[in-house]
Amino acid sequence: MKKISYILFFTSGIAFGQFFEKDKVYTKQDTLKGSNTEFRNFWNVKKYDLSIEPDFDHKSIKGNNTISFEIVKDIDNPIFQIDLQQPMKADKVEASFAISEYKQEGDFILINTKKKFKKGEKYTIVVTYSGNPTIAKNAPWDGGWIFTKDKNGNPWMSVADEGIGASIWLPTKDIWSDEPEDGIVMKIITQKDLVGVGNGRLIDKKIEKDKAIYTWQVKNTINPYSIIPNIGKYVNFKDIYNGEKGKLDLDYWVLDYNLEKAKKQFEQVKPMLSAFEYWFGPYPFYEDSYKLVDSPYLGMEHQSNIAYGNGYQNGYRGMDLSGTGVGLQWDYIIIHESGHEWFANNITAKDQADMWIHESFTMYSEVLFTEKYMDKKSADIYAIGIRNKIENDVPIIGKYGVRNEGSGDMYPKGANMLHTIRQVINDDDKFRKILRGLNKDFYHQTVTTEQIENYISSQSGIDFSSIFNQYLRTIQIPTLEYSQNGNNLKFRYVNVVKNFNLPIRIGSKQTIIPNEQWQTIQLKETSPVEFDKNYYINYKKV
Numbered sequence: 229m230k231k232i233s234y235i236l237f238f239t240s241g242i243a244f245g246q247f248f249e250k251d252k253v254y255t256k257q258d259t260l261k262g263s264n265t266e267f268r269n270f271w272n273v274k275k276y277d278l279s280i281e282p283d284f285d286h287k288s289i290k291g292n293n294t295i296s297f298e299i300v301k302d303i304d305n306p307i308f309q310i311d312l313q314q315p316m317k318a319d320k321v322e323a324s325f326a327i328s329e330y331k332q333e334g335d336f337i338l339i340n341t342k343k344k345f346k347k348g349e350k351y352t353i354v355v356t357y358s359g360n361p362t363i364a365k366n367a368p369w370d371g372g373w374i375f376t377k378d379k380n381g382n383p384w385m386s387v388a389d390e391g392i393g394a395s396i397w398l399p400t401k402d403i404w405s406d407e408p409e410d411g412i413v414m415k416i417i418t419q420k421d422l423v424g425v426g427n428g429r430l431i432d433k434k435i436e437k438d439k440a441i442y443t444w445q446v447k448n449t450i451n452p453y454s455i456i457p458n459i460g461k462y463v464n465f466k467d468i469y470n471g472e473k474g475k476l477d478l479d480y481w482v483l484d485y486n487l488e489k490a491k492k493q494f495e496q497v498k499p500m501l502s503a504f505e506y507w508f509g510p511y512p513f514y515e516d517s518y519k520l521v522d523s524p525y526l527g528m529e530h531q532s533n534i535a536y537g538n539g540y541q542n543g544y545r546g547m548d549l550s551g552t553g554v555g556l557q558w559d560y561i562i563i564h565e566s567g568h569e570w571f572a573n574n575i576t577a578k579d580q581a582d583m584w585i586h587e588s589f590t591m592y593s594e595v596l597f598t599e600k601y602m603d604k605k606s607a608d609i610y611a612i613g614i615r616n617k618i619e620n621d622v623p624i625i626g627k628y629g630v631r632n633e634g635s636g637d638m639y640p641k642g643a644n645m646l647h648t649i650r651q652v653i654n655d656d657d658k659f660r661k662i663l664r665g666l667n668k669d670f671y672h673q674t675v676t677t678e679q680i681e682n683y684i685s686s687q688s689g690i691d692f693s694s695i696f697n698q699y700l701r702t703i704q705i706p707t708l709e710y711s712q713n714g715n716n717l718k719f720r721y722v723n724v725v726k727n728f729n730l731p732i733r734i735g736s737k738q739t740i741i742p743n744e745q746w747q748t749i750q751l752k753e754t755s756p757v758e759f760d761k762n763y764y765i766n767y768k769k770v
Contacts (some may be wrong), residue, residue: 231336232260233394240462244301244742248317250749252459252632254286254345254582254627254630254632257335258458258472258630258631258632259405259630260336261335261393261630261631262403262523262579262580262630262631262632262750263403263475263629263630264403264405264406265309266306266307267306267308267309267338267400268309268403269300269661270299270301270303270306270345271297271298271401271684272297272300272406272612273297273300273400273401273406273407273408274296274297274298274408275296275410275411275412275413276294276295276296276297276400276412276413276414276415276452276455277293277294277412278291278292278293278294278398278412278414278455279291279292279414279416279417279424280374280398280415280416280417280457281294281416281417281418282418282457282459282610284375284383284385287303287360287363287373287375287396288351288358288359288360288361289316289358289359289361290358290359290644291356291357291358291398291417292354292355292356293354293355293398293399293400294352294354295352295354295399295400295401295534295749296351296352296408297350297351297352297401298348298349298350299345299348299349299350299351299376300347300663301347301664302344302345303344304343304344304347305341305342305343306341307338307339307340307341307342307699308338308339308341308353309337309338309339309401310336310337310339310355310399310402311336311337311392311393311395311399311401311402311732312332312335312336312337312355312395312399313335313362313395313396314334314335314355315359315360315361315362315393316357316358316359316361316396316399317332317339317357317358318332318356318357319353319356319357320354320356321328321339321354321355321356322336322353323352323354323644324351324352324353324356325343325345326342326343327340327341327343327632328340328341329351333396333428334498336466336747337352337355337602340442355399357398357399360460360715361373361396362392362655363385364388365377365746367388367389367524368388368525368526368527368528368535370387370391370392371389371390371391371392371393371541372387372388372389372390372392372396373385373386373387373396374386374387374524374525375398376524377729378460378461378483379485380484380485382422382461383419383457383458383459383460383522384424384459384460384461384483384724385457385458385460385551386456386457386460386523387456388454388456388460388525388535389453389456390528391633393453393631393744394453394674395452400452401452402452403676404451404452404453404576404578404579404580405578405579405721406674407449407450407576407604407674408450409449409672410444410447410449411428411446411449411450411516412427412428412445412450412455412552412707413431413445413446414427414442414443414444414445414455415441415442415443415445416441416442416448416457416459417439417440417441417442418439418440418441418442419438419440419733420435420438420439420440420528420593421462422440422459422461422462423458423463423481424440424441424442424457424458424459425442425444425457425460425462425519425521425533426442426455426457426458426533427446427454427456427519427530427532427533428444428445428446428516428517428532428533429444429445429477429516429533430442430443430444431444431445433444434538434565444682445516446517447515447516448512448531448672449672450531450573451531451573453531454530454533454573456528456530456533456535458481458522458523458533458535459666460483460522461483462481462482462483462484462521462522463481463482463483463484463487464479464480464481464489464522465482465491466478466479466480466492467497467498469501469518469705471501471505471510471514472509472510472763473510476501476511476514476516476517476518477517478494478498478518478519478630479518479519479520480494480520480521480592481519481520481521481522482520482521482522483666484629486522486540486731487542487715490520490522490540492561493540493541493559493562494520494758495561496559496562497518497562497566498606500558500563500566500597501518502600503596503597503599503601504566504569504570504593504596504597506600506660507593507596507600507664507727508570508571508593508663508666509570509587509663509664509667509668510669511569512569512570512573512667512671512672513532513573513574516531516532516702517532518532518534518566519533519534520534520536520562521533521535521687522536522537523536523537524537525537526538526545526561527564527565528569528630529565529566529569529572529573529590531573531647532569532633534565534569535565536562536565537561538559538560538562539644540635541557541559542556542557542559542560543556543559544560545560548613549614549617550610550613550614551610551613551616552609552613552617554598554602554606554610555594555599555610555613557602557606558597558598560600562593563589564593564594564637565588567593567597568586570593570667571585571586571590571593572585572586572590574670574672575667575670575675576673576674577674577675577676577677578674578675579629579634579676580629580631580632580633581625581627581628581633581634582675582676582677583626583633583634584624584625584677585680586636587638587642587643588624588638588639588642589642589646590714591639591640591642591643592642592643592646592647593612593613594610595607595608595610595643595647598610600732610763611644612644612762614639614640614643614644615644615764616640617639617640617679618637618641618644619635619636619637620641620703620705621635621637621703622634622635622703623635623700623701623702623703624637624638624641624642624699624700624701625647625677627701635703641699642699644764645695645696645700645739645766646728647762647764648762648763648764649688649692649695651760651762651763652690652692652695652730652731658687658688659688661687662684662687662688664686665683665687666680667682669683670683677696677700681693681696691729694726694728694730695729695730696729696767698724698725698728698730699726699764701725702725704723704724705723705727705764705765705766706724706728706730706764706765706766706769706770707721707722707723707724707765707766708720708732708766708767708768709720709721709722709768709770710757710768710769710770711770712751712756712757712769712770714754715750715751715753716748716749716751717734717740717748717749717750717751717757718746718747719740719746719747719748720743720744720747721742721743722744722746726742727743730763732759732760732763732765733760734751734757734759734760734768735751735752735753735758736755737752737753738751740751757765
């Protein structure tokens with residue numbers, strides 16, 4: 229999401245919040261939602277072909293979803309699990325194979341079969357559904373549908389569901405680790421004076437009596453939570469960006485009265501794409517275009533369909549998260565949510581517990597954009613400034629298998645972990661190659677924390693395991709205790725994991741390698757030691 233899609237506002241200011249409850253007691257239902265269960269692990273989704281028709285007056289929706297899939301291992305008489313959260317209901321379930329029975333239990337449709345399935349076979353399940361979906365109380369953080377009106381009184385509808393899951397409105401295999409690699413086709417059915425905007429490219433529009441049907445196609449793999457319909461009084465304008473893979477279509481859908489503001493504010497898109505293609509490699513979805521869509525909530529990183537609700541102003545709702553002034557030089561939602569096209573949409577965590585892969589890299593993308601758009605000094609100032617949002621409440625990595633994320637510190641603390649790693653590598657060409665390599669070698673894949681950790685360590689030639697353990701799995705801030713007597717410097721680490729390995733540059737000519745034992749070195753300079761603030765550690769003179 230971005231996004232930031234997870235920042236919450238309180239009377240005392242801004243804090244980073246989460247989609248999931250930290251102190252929740254987890255149940256079998258949570259495991260069924262968050263794990264690759266025996267009802268999910270034998271089949272792989274290939275494509276979703278869906279239709280959605282919202283009813284503004286009744287705050288209801290109806291539609292269907294054809295789920296195309298492939299069997300990945302031989303299995304006899306399995307039960308298929310399709311996710312569809314209450315109070316939505318399955319009106320009909322059909323399949324290209326014999327169903328002995330199906331039933332909806334809680335948030336799941338369980339489909340019983342009496343058949344032997346062989347690896348490599350392909351089938352479809354079609355679910356027709358309807359109901360009044362959960363309404364979001366404060367989108368995008370508490371997920372659900374939004375039925376509202378624009379300032380001219382026209383219906384305006386959308387949904388935000390990253391935390392709660394796409395199955396809040398759409399029958400899917402609602403687990404991050406299984407993305408339909410052949411993409412989706414989505415039909416949005418609206419009253420004919422409104423416009424339906426979805427992911428990817430508009431491939432058809434037709435009028436049938438008092439209805440308009442907009443059909444959108446995504447050719448690339450896409451995570452279910454990114455599949456989002458938007459319905460409103462939209463108008464469209466277009467542009468082209470000449471990028472690393474050729475011409476990238478830029479597609480903008482905004483409420484009619486926002487057109488002129490959008491044309492000016494969205495001029496930031498091309499500099500953003502230039503910066504991110506430099507650091508991360510080509511935009512990952514040229515086939516599906518790049519799109520910004522006016523949203524009734526702050527923002528979200530829906531793939532090739534980015535929700536924009538920042539009020540056509542720079543900063544985060546006109547504020548600078550870093551408190552330095554740097555963040556007011558660009559539009560937070562355009563930069564942050566677009567960064568997620570690389571980290572979240574191209575490279576996706578298999579489990580919500582590893583959501584830092586999305587948010588840490590994307591918040592650091594703000595730093596990298598600032599460096600290209602402004603200068604390195606401003607970027608460092610911004611990175612250091614966002615530390616004021618770090619709470620160190622719980623670890624960044626959450627609980628696996630139950631749809632749980634860790635601390636909201638995955639944003640500013642995770643970004644500063646990456647900033648610290650960059651200082652250790654001390655070679656921006658190598659650091660850039662690692663970022664581009666991640667997006668190339670894990671192109672359109674779902675990944676684990678271990679894969680990302682191992683990749684960065686192997687490609688840099690530096691073992692960063694203790695640094696990942698420190699910042700992702702504890703709430704301890706490393707502290708360098710030191711004393712100076714003339715040109716003698718005495719130092720050690722405290723508040724660190726075992727064998728914590730973080731070399732520190734001091735002054736302009738020396739590097740020290742502290743551990744938990746006191747060490748003494750002679751400084752090359754006799755003036756008071758200067759420590760580099762770009763490392764996310766505390767310094768304590770003793």
